[in-house]
Amino acid sequence: MIPGIYIHIPFCLSKCGYCDFYSVTSTEKIPRFVEALLREAEMYRGSFSRSDTLYLGGGTPSLLSPEQLALILKVMHELFLSSSDTEVTIEANPGDMNRTLADSLFISGINRISLGVQSFDDNILSFLGRRHSSADAISAIEDARSAGFENIGLDLIYGVPGQSMESWTNTLRRALSFQPEHLSCYQLTIEPSTPLGKRYQTGEIAGPDEDLLYDFFMRTSELLEDSGYTHYEVSNFARNPSFMSRHNRKYWNHTPYIGLGPAAHSFSGNRRWWNYRSVEDYIDRIGRGFPPIERSEILNMEQRRLEALYLGLRTRMGIDLRDFSERYAFDLLEEKREILTIMQDEGLITIDDNHIRPTRRGLAMADSLALI
Numbered sequence: 001m002i003p004g005i006y007i008h009i010p011f012c013l014s015k016c017g018y019c020d021f022y023s024v025t026s027t028e029k030i031p032r033f034v035e036a037l038l039r040e041a042e043m044y045r046g047s048f049s050r051s052d053t054l055y056l057g058g059g060t061p062s063l064l065s066p067e068q069l070a071l072i073l074k075v076m077h078e079l080f081l082s083s084s085d086t087e088v089t090i091e092a093n094p095g096d097m098n099r100t101l102a103d104s105l106f107i108s109g110i111n112r113i114s115l116g117v118q119s120f121d122d123n124i125l126s127f128l129g130r131r132h133s134s135a136d137a138i139s140a141i142e143d144a145r146s147a148g149f150e151n152i153g154l155d156l157i158y159g160v161p162g163q164s165m166e167s168w169t170n171t172l173r174r175a176l177s178f179q180p181e182h183l184s185c186y187q188l189t190i191e192p193s194t195p196l197g198k199r200y201q202t203g204e205i206a207g208p209d210e211d212l213l214y215d216f217f218m219r220t221s222e223l224l225e226d227s228g229y230t231h232y233e234v235s236n237f238a239r240n241p242s243f244m245s246r247h248n249r250k251y252w253n254h255t256p257y258i259g260l261g262p263a264a265h266s267f268s269g270n271r272r273w274w275n276y277r278s279v280e281d282y283i284d285r286i287g288r289g290f291p292p293i294e295r296s297e298i299l300n301m302e303q304r305r306l307e308a309l310y311l312g313l314r315t316r317m318g319i320d321l322r323d324f325s326e327r328y329a330f331d332l333l334e335e336k337r338e339i340l341t342i343m344q345d346e347g348l349i350t351i352d353d354n355h356i357r358p359t360r361r362g363l364a365m366a367d368s369l370a371l372i
């Protein structure tokens with residue numbers, strides 16, 4: 001299995017009210033972070049086979065200068081990436097995007113851009129604490145397209161308190177009008193530690209209505225599939241199969257990956273480890289010549305099997321029963337026949353001779369499916 005490389009860029013100009021990802025709003029440490037990142041990458045030299053995906057996420061990778069990004073890419077190519085057909089993705093904030101930035105990203109070899117649009121409704125953007133407007137999102141998409149990007153993904157959020165089905169449907173239709181190659185439609189999760197979570201705990205805002213969330217999910221899937229997109233994972237849609245995220249599929253099928261940067265996670269097949277969730281600790285550890293790893297864990301066969309079940313049932317490809325049996329020494333069909341038959345009768349999964357696949361309704365309840 002060809003591994004993936006993830007880089008976490010832990011800087012944002014401001015924090016969105018719902019965000020639980022690790023990032024800091026002071027950008028002064030970016031130069032020292034980049035130095036540390038390149039040294040961390042060097043620590044992995046030769047330990048993984050060549051990769052065909054690189055994903056720059058965050059945080060806000062588009063805050064790095066073109067020179068910093070070019071340097072990172074150069075080192076990644078030298079150390080990890082295969083010479084051709086590599087999927088190189090960057091997450092970008094529409095508030096940062098302009099034609100000059102889009103050109104420099106494209107020229108540096110990035111071939112896939114994921115824009116954090118979230119909504120085309122300015123009231124929703126303001127509620128979420130985003131620093132861009134719907135007009136910024138539109139010009140960001142246009143800039144990316146005119147710079148030459150042929151693989152553009154838009155991230156959108158539904159289930160925002162106060163969001164109507166009409167507002168969400170308008171956002172989807174607006175997104176479709178740009179014919180993006182990829183759409184990620186995430187249900188808002190209210191994390192307790194975030195400003196939004198605090199407002200929820202004090203009762204200032206209402207929590208999500210489960211029935212409405214289900215309706216949002218079904219509307220999204222129906223509308224996008226009717227528009228020609230493949231709903232290939234709970235939250236992800238591709239305009240055709242070649243635009244499914246190659247990198248994210250590695251997470252879903254237990255392919256190894258290296259995560260570089262603060263708070264980044266890595267996985268070797270049976271071991272997972274993660275870095276310090278602090279830019280300062282990260283830079284300090286590397287400066288003293290140590291890997292910035294905070295902790296690691298070994299996953300036993302049972303844990304890997306349960307994860308594979310959970311992740312597999314979140315994808316339309318589902319679970320390949322022969323492969324599952326070989327990898328996890330477990331005959332799923334034999335061991336879980338009764339519950340699988342009930343799920344099949346309820347229209348949540350289909351079972352053919354070698355696959356269990358969730359239906360659209362099954363994807364809507366993917367977390368419950370994994371409890372079999």
Ligand code: SF4
Binds near residue numbers: 016021060
């Ligand atoms: S820009 Fe992204 S990573 Fe940064 S605070 Fe907002 S949601 Fe979080």
